[in-house]
Amino acid sequence: MKKIRKIGIITGGGDCSGLNAVINGITKAAIKKYGLEVVGFTRGYKGLYTNAHRPLGLKSVSGIMHEGGTILKSSNKDNLFNLPIRQSDGTIEYKDVSDEAVQNLKYLGVAALIVIGGDGTLTSARDFYRKGIPVVGVPKTIDNDLPATDVTFGYNTSLETITDALDKIHTTAYSHDRVMVVEVMGRNSGWLALEGGLAGSADVILIPEIPYDINAIVEKVRERDAFGRNFTIIVVSEGAKPKDGKQVIREIVEDSADSVRLGGIGQVLTDQLQKLIPEHEVRHTNLAYIQRGGITSQFDRALGLMFGVNAVDLLMSGGAGRMVQLKGRKITSIPLDEVVGTGKVGETSKGGGKTVDPEGQHVQVAKAIGISFGEIE
Numbered sequence: 001m002k003k004i005r006k007i008g009i010i011t012g013g014g015d016c017s018g019l020n021a022v023i024n025g026i027t028k029a030a031i032k033k034y035g036l037e038v039v040g041f042t043r044g045y046k047g048l049y050t051n052a053h054r055p056l057g058l059k060s061v062s063g064i065m066h067e068g069g070t071i072l073k074s075s076n077k078d079n080l081f082n083l084p085i086r087q088s089d090g091t092i093e094y095k096d097v098s099d100e101a102v103q104n105l106k107y108l109g110v111a112a113l114i115v116i117g118g119d120g121t122l123t124s125a126r127d128f129y130r131k132g133i134p135v136v137g138v139p140k141t142i143d144n145d146l147p148a149t150d151v152t153f154g155y156n157t158s159l160e161t162i163t164d165a166l167d168k169i170h171t172t173a174y175s176h177d178r179v180m181v182v183e184v185m186g187r188n189s190g191w192l193a194l195e196g197g198l199a200g201s202a203d204v205i206l207i208p209e210i211p212y213d214i215n216a217i218v219e220k221v222r223e224r225d226a227f228g229r230n231f232t233i234i235v236v237s238e239g240a241k242p243k244d245g246k247q248v249i250r251e252i253v254e255d256s257a258d259s260v261r262l263g264g265i266g267q268v269l270t271d272q273l274q275k276l277i278p279e280h281e282v283r284h285t286n287l288a289y290i291q292r293g294g295i296t297s298q299f300d301r302a303l304g305l306m307f308g309v310n311a312v313d314l315l316m317s318g319g320a321g322r323m324v325q326l327k328g329r330k331i332t333s334i335p336l337d338e339v340v341g342t343g344k345v346g347e348t349s350k351g352g353g354k355t356v357d358p359e360g361q362h363v364q365v366a367k368a369i370g371i372s373f374g375e376i377e
């Protein structure tokens with residue numbers, strides 16, 4: 001393998017808190033420990049294709065540890081192995097432009113990439129590795145749905161945001177005797193709703209892994225009324241669905257690796273509940289994108305830094321084609337091939353993966369303290 005003197009960083013997929021901590025760790029370790037040059041491609045893989053990049057030095061990553069988002073910007077579109085290109089007649093044609101990206105890397109003298117992202121981004125990372133580019137992956141998502149790591153950075157900060165929001169919603173729910181429906185993100189995994197709901201003392205938690213019966217929610221509201229607690233907090237995951245019902249899809253983003261965007265179940269449920277419990281005012285809050293931003297938590301800063309520095313060590317010790325992962329309290333690594341996709345170049349993983357076990361400890365603990373999952377007892 002060619003000696004590595006210059007590396008590139010890419011942040012892809014939906015942003016989250018902790019990305020800047022990873023960029024900070026990679027850049028500092030690359031420069032201080034290995035004497036490398038570092039460039040950051042901007043707006044995810046798009047920067048690799050359009051050759052949009054910036055040099056990253058010790059000064060450019062100074063003071064960014066705590067900041068949410070990514071100084072490199074991100075995109076959850078732009079799969080360079082299947083890029084939608086608008087033709088002059090307005091139609092869209094899909095083209096594999098990965099060779100152009102490889103040419104850009106050669107021209108810049110960038111010998112290796114560290115790619116930070118979720119399943120779509122990491123699938124492309126795997127595909128670039130198969131094209132001969134030394135790539136190391138770093139797992140990222142607020143959803144905590146990547147099975148190949150115990151946890152991703154971004155998840156903890158999102159949980160802090162959800163917990164803080166639930167604390168605030170509690171006081172207004174109490175004052176007005178209201179039923180409050182709070183929708184959170186998570187795609188097909190209920191982790192954000194479950195752990196956020198537990199910490200924020202939700203009364204009902206609805207997750208994709210346990211389809212709910214609306215009558216059980218009404219029952220829970222009435223049980224609380226009878227007990228003299230005339231308000232109820234319901235946390236609903238965007239991927240939750242009723243028994244024999246469907247998930248609510250917000251939109252289909254055609255040019256995205258994972259095109260389905262969930263969202264809107266909170267409003268649907270609120271309207272349905274309002275009819276069933278006219279004695280209460282039912283209100284809805286969608287926490288939406290505030291879950292992705294904000295000052296990064298201590299946990300995510302530390303994990304981001306650990307991932308970043310270990311990703312450089314992995315790359316420089318011949319570990320290309322792998323992704324750093326957290327196992328217990330240790331950072332180890334796993335082949336990208338085992339993390340993502342179905343094996344064909346350009347084919348992306350369908351997302352999801354690490355879901356909540358309906359019989360698992362978290363659900364058992366929640367049930368033990370009387371939290372309802374919308375199941376008829």
Ligand code: F6P
Binds near residue numbers: 143
């Ligand atoms: O995967 C992270 C996530 O925030 C999901 O929880 C959510 O469903 C999705 O991204 C939203 O994507 P977009 O930024 O395209 O609306």
